[in-house]
Amino acid sequence: MKKALIIFASLLIMTSAFAFEKGTMNLGGTASLSMAKSDSDDETLTTIIMRPQFGYFVANNVCVDGIFIYESQSYDDQTTSAIGVGLGGRYFYNNFYGGLDLQFQSMSMDDEDLGDFSVSANYLQPKIGVLVPLNPNVFLDFGAAYQFGFGDYGGDGSGTNESTRFNFNVGLQYFFKR
Numbered sequence: 001m002k003k004a005l006i007i008f009a010s011l012l013i014m015t016s017a018f019a020f021e022k023g024t025m026n027l028g029g030t031a032s033l034s035m036a037k038s039d040s041d042d043e044t045l046t047t048i049i050m051r052p053q054f055g056y057f058v059a060n061n062v063c064v065d066g067i068f069i070y071e072s073q074s075y076d077d078q079t080t081s082a083i084g085v086g087l088g089g090r091y092f093y094n095n096f097y098g099g100l101d102l103q104f105q106s107m108s109m110d111d112e113d114l115g116d117f118s119v120s121a122n123y124l125q126p127k128i129g130v131l132v133p134l135n136p137n138v139f140l141d142f143g144a145a146y147q148f149g150f151g152d153y154g155g156d157g158s159g160t161n162e163s164t165r166f167n168f169n170v171g172l173q174y175f176f177k178r
Helices: 002-015
Strands: 025-036 045-059 062-075 078-093 096-111 115-133 138-155 164-176
Touching: 025 062, 062 096, 078 115, 096 138
Parallel strands: none
Antiparallel strands: 025 045, 025 164, 045 062, 062 078, 078 096, 096 115, 115 138, 138 164
């Protein structure tokens, strides 16, 4: 137990000894692949999510982010894909950050029974995280985000967008200066 506390304290001290300067750029994001079956005879539900981002520090520890969103899900003869863009910001305090993204996503669904249709929607996503250094410029990004929809659905969709999603993310971040 004592060793675990020493290791945790060392990591916390080691990761909190930096700040990001104005002009620093950031490439990073998250990616995931999941495959699930409810039983051995069922079709596989395959989900692919990629969320690359580019950030630029407009002030010390204040980053403005451009985000690209790609999600794909397939099950039997049904496929759903979403493409989106977002603009966000993060404030860094040592190795911790908090931020907010504004996203626009367009989803297309291909269902053998229901046919083809597309839906567009807007989302806000508050997020928090911590960066763990792998080397001076590369960090593992452990984060959590809560995405919630606002406004009305567009395209073939109708009604108010009241969807929500809570997720934990692990990603990779690279910081560099010109």
